Amino acid sequence: MATELKPGQKRLTPGAIFADIAIVAWFVFALFPILWMLLLALKNDAQQTSTYFAFSPTLENFGTVLSQRGTDLTSVDFKSAILMSILNCGGAVLVSLLIGIPAAYAAGRYRFKGSEDLMFNMLSFRFAPELMVIVPLFVIYTQIGLFDTVFGMIWVLQLVTMPLIVWILRSYFEDMPEDLEQAALLDGYTRRKAFTMVALPLVRPGIAAAALLSFIFAWNNYVFPLILSDTAASTVTVAITKFLGGGGQAYYNLTAAAALIGALPPLVLALTIQRYLVQGLSFGAVKG
């Protein structure tokens, strides 16, 4: 037991070795669907249903998905679907931030009559199944003309983004010592300035984390765009499934390629704000 360990070096015990093997096994298990999808996306139409790992790889599918041929196959322009997804989800997150940050601050700082009920109500949007509300929503949307509009999609996606943002940010505001704002008040700042100049900058990592997380949830949403939009505002999740064909031939290889392309924007976004994200997820409290 006397051997010195370098920093970060672990002692080689049967338990530690087993743990490492278990982690590797988990990675293989967890990443296998993505590997499978990647392989599928590289297969041509003739080989797409074979399960052999040996095949002649091609990048053609990615081109097909993004080209006119893909549009002809599915009657959906995949590129515009991506654009729509960015518009819908980006818009939904922005609106949620504008309304959710003040709401989270109020909920984190003040206990007022019914505040807990209100917060729970908001959370219930997250665990109520979307299918439960989709029929009335569909009726309302078609009647008031929100069906298949970006505005309508942004509105309905608030059900996805708002609870996440409010609940994540509330805990950030709760963890932030009130003394900082009170010191600002004593210095002569107004309540509003104490919020914008003291509290807000300190929860920036939290805002980044909450925004990204809710963006991904909104991006992955399938039911709302499937039912509440048609061609004009439809999103990438709906467009991907079109490659499976509606009665005609199912293009599994094109579906896989489309899914990979569709996963890129959230991935790029996550990598861009990774720095904030790590801070946001690892700092439970703001320390002075």
Next chain:
Amino acid sequence: MSTAATIPAGAGGHATPRRGAGRTEPQALTIRNVRKVYASRGRETFEAVKGMDMNIRPGELISLLGPSGCGKTTTLRMIAGLETITSGDILIGDRRINDLPPGKRNVGVGFESYALYPPLNVRENLAYGLKARKVAGAEAQVDDLARRLEMTELLDLRPASLSSGQKQRVALARALIRQPPVLLLDEPLGHLDASARQRVRRELKLLQREFGYTTIVVTHDQLEALSLSDRIAVMNGGIIQQFGTPDELFDDPANQFVADFVGEPGINLFPGVVRRDGGRVTVRVGDDTLVPAASTPADGRKVVVGMRPPDCVTGVERGLRGEVAVFEDLLEYGLATVVVPGVDERLVVQTPSGQAWSGGDALTFTAPPERVYLFDAETGDRLR
């Protein structure tokens, strides 16, 4: 020896007050029948401060001393305007400040948590309050104060890289920078280690003398209160138990709580019964007798006797007869823990330097009559 109580109020006053430009004159702070009641729906109301009166003279340094939950921080926050006042008045000078927002009260507050803004360096933290008021020459004021507090080298550092002692100094500087006529400090030395605590304590006292601000320090540490303050208000259960100089609190406690809370090592408290023989009052403790200075208690009254370890006199004929259980030699003096037959509590007796006792030794001790305190067994009030 009577611990820190012998430190004269006003020690450190040799620093010559500097009359810098823009220096605010210290102001009196008056608290009149102030109450704070927390009421929330479906829960019992809680009265944190129950009718408080205090007259604090300009430039005086006051401590609010008490255990946690005694209402001392609530009082401080009411003065600062961070907590509403349920009833009563608070005046700075002649001005009633109840309804003024915190920023208009012109009080400086040193928060227990320092409340330093993490993204800003020390210089920016100090200038922050001045900028809110659009004070001209903020930079020069920061430099000047930093020089006086000997923290110029800290100015470009971020709060995260400061030690807790340094943070404390910066927090203090932050409260001082606006030259407030009233300065409020919440547990200013709470997070410091023992040696830093002594140093910063002296520094704080010097600064307060130099700047002359009327200052209220909230603390639960009696040593801190005794060494810093001109006067101390001992609080418990939202009520001021006694408001007086450190000497008054130590020599003449108003009740059992004050006697118990002030003094280190702690006062011995044990039950006794008053015996009245004509005009002469004695207290029966177990099989022994003590002579108090009190003259009013009636015969047969059950009391709690208080005797401070440093007041104990050993080597006497008559007094409490006990047996030494443990002896601690602290060089300057010794502390003998003594078991007295008929008394459940173990009593601590301070013995002079050079004496050594060991377990099992018989020890007879007493205290001068004016140092034998009697408290009502029920209410804890002092009997005189």
